[in-house]
Amino acid sequence: MFTKEPSCFSWKLGKTLLYSYLLLSFIFIAWTYYDDFKMNYGQQNFDRGSQFAFAQVIEKAQSWCDAFSVNLWENSVNLINVSCLQNTQNQTQ
Secondary structure, three states, rough: OOOOOHHHHHHHHHHHHHHHHHHHHHHHHHHHHHHHHHHHHHHHHHHHHHHHHHHHHHOOOOOOOOOOOOEEEOOEEEEEOHHHHHHHHHHOO
């Protein structure tokens, strides 16, 4: 039986394709983990920031009985604690 040894060209091509596949797979997996990490870390920071902002608004509403403004870019609203309004209404009656 005659066996033909693989030619040098096909062996180099196979190795090149294998290494390319491994490299691209590693890049894809690393990018996937990085993207997942970035999204989770960003979401956690967003949640912490929004909780902190709401805590500040609630604290200010509880400590003041005057209206105060809350601004978001060009939007603005005036807020007041309803219990302060009820207390002043009860005091006037």
